[in-house]
Amino acid sequence: MEINPEVTFKHDRSLMYAKRPKVLIVGAGLGGLTLGAILQKSDTPYEIFERTPEIMPLGSITNLTGVCAPLLKQLGIWDEFCSLSRKMTTMQIITAPEMETQFVIADVNDPVKRYGAESRALPRPTLYDLLMRQVPKERLHLGKKVLSTQQGGNGVLIRCSDGTEYEGDILVGSDGAYSAVRQNLYAQLKKENKLPASDSLPMPFLNVCLVGQTRELTVEEFPDLAKSEVQFKNVLSRDKPYSWMTFTTQENTVCFSVFQYLNEESSKENDAFKNSEWGLGAAMAMCAEVGHFPISSGGDRQLTLADLFAWTPKENMSKVMLEEKIFKTWYHTRTVLMGDSCHKLNPAGGSGAVNALHDAVVLANYIHALPDHPIAEEIMDAFKAYRKERLPHVQAAFNTSAAFRSMVDAGMKPKIMRYVMKNMPKWVNGAIEKRILSNRPQLYFLPRDTTPTEMVPAYQPSLELERPEPKQKPNYHQQQHQQQEQPVAKEGAQAL
Known part of the structure; x- marks a missing residue:
C-alpha cells in the first residue's frame, strides 16, 4: 500500500x-x-x-x-x-501496625435511585x-x-x-x-x-505497585468472604513508605495491591525499568520486602501479606510502575x-x-x-x-x-x-x-x-x-x- x-x-x-x-x-x-x-x-x-x-x-x-x-x-x-x-459501597481506612480503623468512606445515598446503578x-x-x-x-x-x-x-x-x-x-x-x-x-x-x-x-512516576489475586479461599481462611459486599480495606503504614489494599470477590478470592511511595533514592533504583510490566523476579523480590505487613481478614487470626502471597499462584502476581x-x-x-x-x-x-x-x-x-x-x-x-x-x-x-x-x-x-x-x-x-x-x-x-x-x-x-x-x-x-x-x-x- x-x-x-x-x-x-x-x-x-x-x-x-x-x-x-x-x-x-x-x-x-x-x-x-x-x-x-x-x-x-x-x-x-x-x-x-x-x-x-x-x-x-x-x-x-x-x-x-x-x-x-x-x-x-x-x-x-x-x-x-x-x-x-460484588457490590462495593464502603472503604475502610486502617492504620498499621496497630490495625485500627480510622474511618470508613461510605456511599450514604441509594446509588440505584441516585444515578442508576x-x-x-x-x-x-x-x-x-x-x-x-x-x-x-x-x-x-x-x-x-x-x-x-x-x-x-x-x-x-x-x-x-x-x-x-x-x-x-x-x-x-x-x-x-x-x-x-x-x-x-x-x-x-x-x-x-x-x-x-x-x-x-518521560512520564513521571511516584510509586510502584505489587498486584495479584489469590486462589479460591474458604471462609475459614478469610472470614470476610462470607459477606455479600466487597470488603475493601486500605491499610496505611505510620512508619514506612507503603500502603496496601485488599478486596474480596464474588469468586471467593482476595485481590491485593501493595504501593511503595518512592523518594529520590528509591525512584532512581526503579528507574532502570522502562516497561509497565515487570518480570516475576521483581515481583518476588517485593514480596520478600513486604510479606510481614499485617492485613485484616475479618477474623481473630492475625494474617500478613505473606499469607496472601502463599495463597497466590505466582503467575497471578506482577509488579508495575504507576506513571x-x-x-x-x-x-x-x-x-x-x-x-x-x-x-x-x-x-x-x-x-x-x-x-x-x-x-x-x-x-x-x-x-x-x-x-x-x-x-x-x-x-x-x-x-x-x-x-x-x-x-x-x-x-x-x-x-x-x-x-x-x-x-x-x-x-x-x-x-x-x-x-x-x-x-x-x-x-x-x-x-x-x-x-x-x-x-x-x-x-x-x-x-x-x-x-x-x-x-x-x-x-x-x-x-x-x-x-x-x-x-x-x-x-x-x-x-x-x-x-x-x-x-x-x-x-x-x-x-x-
Missing part, C-alpha cells in the same frame, strides 16, 4: 458504493476490547492487534461505578457483569474475559507486535515484527502507557515540528489514541478502567457518525471533537486520582488530607459525587438506557450525533458549542 501524506481524495460519495472506514485497533486491553465490542454492534469493520502471543490479564480488582452501567446495558452484558461482581467490583482478569467474549476470535490477532506505522491522506498501515502488514482507514492506539502507536505518531510529528515539548518528556501523565496530543491525520496511551492515571483513584471504557464510548460515537469514504480532514475533525469531549472528564479524574494518592502517602500532608476527607462537609461530598457520577456516556446508535435517576446525566455532545447523508459532510460544531466547562467538578477535585 502506498501511503501518501499529500494525497487526500476528493470524491462524490453519491457515485461510490457504500464503504465504512476500517478501524485497526492496536492493543487488546480493557479499552481496545471495549471498542471492539462496541464496533461489533455496528457496521464498522475492525481488527484488534495484540503484541503478546496469549492474553494473560494481570492485576488486582477493577471497580466500575454506576457510570459504566449504561454502556454495559447497551452491550447486553450488564446482567452477566452483575453475576460476576451501584458500584460493583470484580477481578481484572474476569472483566477481560467478559469483554473478550464479545469479540469474535477472528477479529483478534495475537502475537502482532507493531514496529512501525504509516499514515497519510489515503489510509493507514501497520507493520508487525513477524513481517506482516495491515491496511485500514483509521488507526487506534490502545496499547498502554508505552504505546508503540503513540511513539510512532510522535516521531512523525516531531520531525514536522508539530509535537508540543511536554509530550516529548501519571496526560498527553496533549491525542491524534493526527488518521491516528488516534485512547486510554493509557494518552492519559495515564494513578490507580489510587480507581478510575483508569472507567476512563478507558468512556474513551471507547465517545470515540465509537464519532467514528460511527463518519460518512462513507471519509477523507482525512473529516476523520481528524472527529478526533478533535472526541478529545474536546473527553479531556475535561479525564483532567478531573487525574486530579482526583492524585488527591487519593496523596491521601494514602506518608507524611504530614497525607494526614491533613485524611482529616479533611473524614470531616468533609456534605456540600463538598455532593459536588464530588456530581462530578464523578453524572458523566454516564452512552452510544447514540444503540437503544438508550432510560433508567430513571435523581441525578441528571451530564451533557454528552456525541449523544446527539447522526450519520450524514451521502452528499453531506459531518458537522460537530452544533453539538460541541453546547459543551460547558464544569466548575463544580474543578471545585470538587480541589476540595478533595
Whole structure:
C-alpha cells in the first residue's frame, strides 16, 4: 500500500458504493476490547492487534461505578457483569501496625435511585474475559507486535515484527502507557515540528505497585468472604513508605495491591525499568520486602501479606510502575489514541478502567457518525471533537486520582488530607459525587438506557450525533458549542 501524506481524495460519495472506514485497533486491553465490542454492534469493520502471543490479564480488582452501567446495558452484558461482581459501597481506612480503623468512606445515598446503578467490583482478569467474549476470535490477532506505522491522506498501515502488514482507514492506539502507536505518531510529528515539548518528556512516576489475586479461599481462611459486599480495606503504614489494599470477590478470592511511595533514592533504583510490566523476579523480590505487613481478614487470626502471597499462584502476581501523565496530543491525520496511551492515571483513584471504557464510548460515537469514504480532514475533525469531549472528564479524574494518592502517602500532608476527607462537609461530598457520577456516556446508535435517576446525566455532545447523508459532510460544531466547562467538578477535585 502506498501511503501518501499529500494525497487526500476528493470524491462524490453519491457515485461510490457504500464503504465504512476500517478501524485497526492496536492493543487488546480493557479499552481496545471495549471498542471492539462496541464496533461489533455496528457496521464498522475492525481488527484488534495484540503484541503478546496469549492474553494473560494481570492485576488486582477493577471497580466500575454506576457510570459504566449504561454502556454495559447497551452491550447486553450488564446482567452477566452483575453475576460476576460484588457490590462495593464502603472503604475502610486502617492504620498499621496497630490495625485500627480510622474511618470508613461510605456511599450514604441509594446509588440505584441516585444515578442508576451501584458500584460493583470484580477481578481484572474476569472483566477481560467478559469483554473478550464479545469479540469474535477472528477479529483478534495475537502475537502482532507493531514496529512501525504509516499514515497519510489515503489510509493507514501497520507493520508487525513477524513481517506482516495491515491496511485500514483509521488507526487506534490502545496499547498502554508505552504505546508503540503513540511513539510512532510522535516521531512523525516531531520531525514536522508539530509535537508540543511536554509530550516529548518521560512520564513521571511516584510509586510502584505489587498486584495479584489469590486462589479460591474458604471462609475459614478469610472470614470476610462470607459477606455479600466487597470488603475493601486500605491499610496505611505510620512508619514506612507503603500502603496496601485488599478486596474480596464474588469468586471467593482476595485481590491485593501493595504501593511503595518512592523518594529520590528509591525512584532512581526503579528507574532502570522502562516497561509497565515487570518480570516475576521483581515481583518476588517485593514480596520478600513486604510479606510481614499485617492485613485484616475479618477474623481473630492475625494474617500478613505473606499469607496472601502463599495463597497466590505466582503467575497471578506482577509488579508495575504507576506513571501519571496526560498527553496533549491525542491524534493526527488518521491516528488516534485512547486510554493509557494518552492519559495515564494513578490507580489510587480507581478510575483508569472507567476512563478507558468512556474513551471507547465517545470515540465509537464519532467514528460511527463518519460518512462513507471519509477523507482525512473529516476523520481528524472527529478526533478533535472526541478529545474536546473527553479531556475535561479525564483532567478531573487525574486530579482526583492524585488527591487519593496523596491521601494514602506518608507524611504530614497525607494526614491533613485524611482529616479533611473524614470531616468533609456534605456540600463538598455532593459536588464530588456530581462530578464523578453524572458523566454516564452512552452510544447514540444503540437503544438508550432510560433508567430513571435523581441525578441528571451530564451533557454528552456525541449523544446527539447522526450519520450524514451521502452528499453531506459531518458537522460537530452544533453539538460541541453546547459543551460547558464544569466548575463544580474543578471545585470538587480541589476540595478533595
